[in-house]
Amino acid sequence: MKLDKFDIFYIIGLIGTTVFMIWLLLFGTTVLLFSNLIFFWAAKLLSGFGLILTVTTAFLFILDLIADKIGEKEVRIFIIIQIIIPVLLIIFGIYRIISSLTPSGTPDTGFAYIMDLALYIFGIASITLSLYIVPLIKEEFEDAATGGGLFTRIKRGAKNVGRKVKKKYFAFRKQYAKAHIQDQTTLKEILTIWRHKLAVYLLIPIGIGSLLFPPITFISIVFWIKIFITDDDPKVYERIGLLVSMIFMVFIASLSYLLEWEFYTAIAQYTWTIEIFYLIGIIGSTIIFIYQFAQLKGVTLLDVKAKIGEIGAKGEED
Incomplete structure (x- = not known):
């Protein structure tokens, strides 16, 4: 098999970054450990964004079950509750930041510890599985950034109609x-598309957040450049490389938390910054959710202003 220039560049890049990684590990260089924060920032941003998507999916499931049993009034109540929940989640996100600034400490044994551990590992694993591993296996990962081919866009448009x-x-x-x-189905689809796009865009932060493992940084950044800069289709070995990298990072992130490795403990005191990105993810998806929801219901900013003015006028009369 003949190697082209890019193949040679990729091989040299992997060899060079692998040698550099071995040097880092052998000499115990810890300065790059703090780059791990960026990895967790990206993961938490995706997690927060996905929270609203999870709520939307749950509401769709419930609505499917009770659709034949409720009327217009109940649907309105359902909608109001669905709009209130993102606001509550934003408050929850703020609480998480405050509580992480003054941690009460999680016991090293018992039910609370097991739950904390399970939620952490499930969060990291589910994000990586749904946004990276599965799309890469299905060869759909880069479609999130490009919007897919013409057929995909036509199909999506036909569904909307x-x-x-x-x-x-x-x-x-x-x-x-x-x-x-x-x-509700349209909202779920829109939020899913946005989340998958975000996952592709965040390849650079994830790569930078993996500086302790330079080959992963190299693979992530080259993949991102291929999609957004050179507009080339990543080769099979690039997809495999990114797939292996993501699986590796899941194991490292999970085991570091479980076994208290430096990968996590070095940044443990900065967990409050991670929670900030969790909140940003919630706020970002909430804005998209409310905007798209208003669009679907035919509500504009002028309508909102008029309604506020109407309420204000009634208040003055009283």
Whole structure:
């Protein structure tokens, strides 16, 4: 098999970064440990963003179950609750930051410790699995950034048109829950697309956050450049390299927390900064959720201003 210039560059890059990694590990260089913070910032940002998506998915599931049993009034209550929950999650995110500044300490044994450990590992593993490992195996990872091919965009557009038609039909039949399901499905799809896009964009921070393992940094950055700069399709070995890198980082991040390795303990005192990115993820997805929700319901800023003015006028009259 003939190697082209890029193949040679990639091989040299991997060899060079591997040698550098061995040198770092042999000489116990710890200065790069603090770059791990960036890795956890990116992971928490994705986690916070995914929280609103999880809520949207849960509401869609519930709505599917009870669609035939509720009317317009119940659907309105359902919508109000769904809008309130992101606000509560933002408050929860703020609480997480404050509580991480004054940690009470998690016991090293017992149920609380097991739950804390399980949630941490599940969070890291689920993010990596759903946003990196599975899309890479299916060869769909880079499609998140490009929006897919022409056929994918046509298919997505056809689905949106179909949902709009269904929504009008169900509204005409006064099946308000089923009409709202169409909007809910669209919201879920939009948030999923945004989250997958974010996962691709964050390859650079994840790569920088893996500086203690230079080959992973090299693989991540080259993959990102291929997608966004040179607009080339990554080769099979690049996908395999990124796949292996992500699996490796899941194990390292999980075992570091479990066994108290330096990869995590070196940055443990800065966990409050990680929670800030968790909050940013929640706020970002909430903004997208509310904006898209308003778009689907035909609500504009002018409508909101008019409603606020109306409420203010009533208050003055009272």
